[in-house]
Amino acid sequence: MRHRMATHEQRPSTSRDFPSPSLPAPTVPRSASAPGPRFPCRGAAIGSRKTPGVFVWSDGTDFVPQIPVFDNSDVGITDIFPDKGADMCEMDYFTAYFDEPLVEHLVRETNKYASDLIDEEELFDYSRLQRWKDTTVGEMYVFLTLCMLMKYCVKHVMDHYWSKDHTVPTPMFGKYMSRDRFAINLGCLHFANDEDRNYDDRLWKVRHVLNELTGKYRDFYVPAQNLVIDESLVLFKGLPAFKQYIPSKDH
Secondary structure, three states, rough: OOHHHHHHOOOOOOOOOEEEEEEEEOOOOOOOOOOOOOOOOOOOEEEEEOOOEEOOOOOOOOOOOOOOHHHHHHHHOOOOOOOOOOOOOOHHHHHHOOHHHHHHHHHHHHHHHHHHHHHHHHOOOOOOOHHHHOOOHHHHHHHHHHHHHHHHOOOOOOHHHHHOOOOOOOHHHHHOOOOOOOOOHHHOOOOOOOOOOOOOOOOOOOHHHHHHHHHHHHHEEEOOOOOOOOOOOOOOOOOOOOOOOOOOOOO
């Protein structure tokens, strides 16, 4: 017996040396002055030192949720919305959110960015920036309108919207803005001043426009109780860190 015990003591311990189930579990003495935290289990009663009463855990079968009463008295379009009655057209709804102060902000930042490009870079003779003229609020509305119209007439190349080929005619684009003017506005379109860069905000370039739109969404309409929330995906090949690659989605 002594020889066996000595052999057992000399054998190195490994992760497979589990304690015998017949042995009692080790206990750690606890001081009476510092009892430590108590972890309740289901069915255990706990008394609090600060607040009177007893909290009893249950299996949840007697749980009754507290559902607040929904107030639908102010649901719908608010009084802040610039409502013009039955005479409102699509443009009125669009300008309610993209109002003139917001478009003036886009015009100001776009003109500043184009001016910075002209001053900082050596332009070639054939560069479109050589013919740059400051954009205006009216032209910016036309530019945004043409951008939205491209969704309803999808073409693989942007120049095809101004093509005079009879097989793919879209004369409306050339009627309101030339191809070169649209291209230069698209290249210089800016939403924020680069000197106000905020490295803590990944959306700092569109933060002003985003805050303006979300504020109007909140102020112009109060949603009802039953809502349907869905998401949409946008094909993008830029460099922001928050973009997602979803191979199962067909673009």
